[in-house]
Amino acid sequence: MxxxxxxxxxxxxxxxxxxxxxxxxxxxxxxxxxxxxxxxQPxxxxxxxxxxxQPxxxxxxxxxxxQPxxxxxxxxxxxQPxxxxxxxxxxxQPxxxxxxxxxxxQPTQGYGYGYPPQQQPQQQGYGYPTQPPRPSGPxxxxxxxxxxxxxxxxxxxxxxxxxxxxxxxSGDDGKPTxxxxxSSAPPPPSPTGSGPDDDENNxxxxxxxxxxxxxxxxxxxxxxxxxxxxxxxxxxxxxEDVYGPWFAGDIVVTAMYHTVTGxxxxxxxxxxxxxxxxxxxxxxxxxxxxxxIVLGIEHSTASDAFCDNLQMVDLTTGKAGWRKAxxxxxxxxxxxxxxxxxxxxTVTVGRTSRTDAFRVSDGxxxxxxxxxxxxxxxFASGPVAIAAASCQTAADDHKxxxxxxxxxxxxxxxWTYKVKKGWQVAQIYSADPLVISLKQEKKWxxxxxxxxxxxxxxxxxxxxxxxxKCDKDQRVQGSNLDSCVGVxxxxxxxxxxxxxxxxxAGEGNKxxxxxxxxxxxxxxxxxxxxxxxxxxxxxxxKLLMYLAPAKNKGGGIASLPSTGGDWKMLLRHPAAAATVExxxxxxxxxxxxxxxxxxxxxxxxxxxxxxxxxxxxxFGN
Numbered sequence: 001m002x003x004x005x006x007x008x009x010x011x012x013x014x015x016x017x018x019x020x021x022x023x024x025x026x027x028x029x030x031x032x033x034x035x036x037x038x039x040x041q042p043x044x045x046x047x048x049x050x051x052x053x054q055p056x057x058x059x060x061x062x063x064x065x066x067q068p069x070x071x072x073x074x075x076x077x078x079x080q081p082x083x084x085x086x087x088x089x090x091x092x093q094p095x096x097x098x099x100x101x102x103x104x105x106q107p108t109q110g111y112g113y114g115y116p117p118q119q120q121p122q123q124q125g126y127g128y129p130t131q132p133p134r135p136s137g138p139x140x141x142x143x144x145x146x147x148x149x150x151x152x153x154x155x156x157x158x159x160x161x162x163x164x165x166x167x168x169x170s171g172d173d174g175k176p177t178x179x180x181x182x183s184s185a186p187p188p189p190s191p192t193g194s195g196p197d198d199d200e201n202n203x204x205x206x207x208x209x210x211x212x213x214x215x216x217x218x219x220x221x222x223x224x225x226x227x228x229x230x231x232x233x234x235x236x237x238x239x240e241d242v243y244g245p246w247f248a249g250d251i252v253v254t255a256m257y258h259t260v261t262g263x264x265x266x267x268x269x270x271x272x273x274x275x276x277x278x279x280x281x282x283x284x285x286x287x288x289x290x291x292x293i294v295l296g297i298e299h300s301t302a303s304d305a306f307c308d309n310l311q312m313v314d315l316t317t318g319k320a321g322w323r324k325a326x327x328x329x330x331x332x333x334x335x336x337x338x339x340x341x342x343x344x345x346t347v348t349v350g351r352t353s354r355t356d357a358f359r360v361s362d363g364x365x366x367x368x369x370x371x372x373x374x375x376x377x378x379f380a381s382g383p384v385a386i387a388a389a390s391c392q393t394a395a396d397d398h399k400x401x402x403x404x405x406x407x408x409x410x411x412x413x414x415w416t417y418k419v420k421k422g423w424q425v426a427q428i429y430s431a432d433p434l435v436i437s438l439k440q441e442k443k444w445x446x447x448x449x450x451x452x453x454x455x456x457x458x459x460x461x462x463x464x465x466x467x468x469k470c471d472k473d474q475r476v477q478g479s480n481l482d483s484c485v486g487v488x489x490x491x492x493x494x495x496x497x498x499x500x501x502x503x504x505a506g507e508g509n510k511x512x513x514x515x516x517x518x519x520x521x522x523x524x525x526x527x528x529x530x531x532x533x534x535x536x537x538x539x540x541x542k543l544l545m546y547l548a549p550a551k552n553k554g555g556g557i558a559s560l561p562s563t564g565g566d567w568k569m570l571l572r573h574p575a576a577a578a579t580v581e582x583x584x585x586x587x588x589x590x591x592x593x594x595x596x597x598x599x600x601x602x603x604x605x606x607x608x609x610x611x612x613x614x615x616x617x618x619f620g621n
Contacts, residue, residue: 239604272318
């Protein structure tokens with residue numbers, strides 16, 4: 001494969017793969033089918049610190065989109081959280097979006113998103129407002145969080161080398177039982193007719209009245225604020241993660257703390273609210289085709305309870321189904337973050353040392369630890385079960401990684417792609433087509449595989465400063481492999497957003513496109529200076545993007561052909577809703593049936609103010 005002009009890698013380095021001999025079929029024998037992988041030459045500034053290598057940022061440390069500790073321990077410029085991501089499948093590209101480093105970051109005040117007054121943290125200058133995690137014991141997953149003190153799980157800060165490769169500074173990487181786990185089980189979930197409601201008596205404006213006020217100021221060409229909802233939940237200090245949204249028929253569902261709530265898509269009325277016996281601590285990005293979800297919940301209400309129980313919920317009716325515990329054994333298992341996924345009628349719970357699989361419909365154990373020393377630590381949700389696996393070596397470090405297709409009903413491995421030693425699977429950006437994020441200690445590469453697990457290409461070139469954001473960057477608990485925001489994949493094109501807009505230079509962020517057959521950079525589009533664009537998913541051969549709001553400017557949904565060119569607005573949110581829209585923390589954006597839906601990744605507040613936080617917003621015509 002040739003590189004863009006003037007960007008040929010030096011010989012003998014870790015450059016882009018050469019073209020295979022005529023008629024030869026690359027085989028999945030190394031990280032890039034036996035070809036060289038991501039670039040490992042000195043950085044773009046000859047090994048010297050560049051414009052983004054302040055202490056604590058690129059250069060081996062978390063980048064400018066990380067929490068405190070970036071920029072030498074000080075908040076960095078324009079580090080407001082990114083957004084977007086709807087669901088995989090019908091809501092986003094399988095294996096893509098659903099969270100990773102935000103495609104843009106901005107100051108809390110001024111342009112871009114910020115916290116509502118009740119969520120505004122104290123900080124010096126510009127910075128990324130963080131929400132402290134609530135006290136908890138170690139949580140599970142295929143990789144470790146920085147908070148475990150084991151392996152840094154920070155943001156993958158992207159740098160583009162002169163050699164045209166994409167790489168980054170980063171760090172990151174059970175026994176099923178029928179009734180196992182812990183002896184003292186809390187009571188089962190209880191459905192209730194009460195829950196967040198527009199008509200609660202309080203001293204603040206109700207969501208219904210606020211939506212009406214927004215629509216009264218609506219300008220020609222702007223969509224309506226169809227409805228708003230408040231959190232309605234009194235959260236512990238530090239806040240809680242928000243899981244979802246998931247869509248089932250005419251219902252949109254989210255889960256937070258110990259409550260799962262379903263609302264009417266059309267008018268936001270409460271359909272049902274389910275009280276869980278313990279706190280939610282993990283969840284897949286997609287439900288089953290018939291509207292079932294399986295949540296990870298803690299085994300008790302103790303502050304140090306493990307996330308080692310599963311609770312099935314019917315998203316259509318709000319009724320709780322089966323509940324089961326699974327054993328978490330050993331240090332690797334106990335300290336891992338959970339990676340959950342749903343493939344057909346199977347839900348998997350992945351951790352570094354193993355994955356357990358259960359049938360969604362009845363909770364039956366399907367498989368646990370597989371033969372051999374290599375075990376999957378996470379799957380991507382969707383019709384095809386693509387897994388990342390790690391192999392326990394003599395050093396007991398689980399650093400040898402594989403990409404596998406596995407039968408979700410039996411655990412049988414259908415094909416394996418071996419990643420070159422020293423490289424690890426970080427995320428599955430897309431399961432169909434197969435686009436994999438690989439990382440090394442200070443480098444990053446994006447690998448593309450064929451559907452049969454053979455090497456296809458790797459991505460190179462483009463504007464650089466790419467900034468996807470995933471679960472580990474947005475949530476305290478759970479670390480799904482398919483949850484990244486800021487990326488999307490079509491049949492032949494992969495899209496990725498760049499980072500912060502440059503307000504001083506008067507430049508917006510960019511969305512870059514890559515050819516999945518050659519890996520070459522194709523084109524970019526640029527956002528307005530104060531309104532970054534982020535890919536959501538592809539539909540009908542076009543890319544759907546979220547246009548962020550700005551001060552006195554609404555956001556919306558934009559569309560762009562796979563060939564590039566001019567993008568157009570499909571749905572323009574009202575300018576009068578800009579304050580509401582900008583208040584969503586790390587928003588997950590879904591575009592379903594001509595309507596857009598915004599949810600938080602995490603909610604917190606002080607003195608019960610989080611109860612009035614707008615937890616859901618819907619726009620449409």
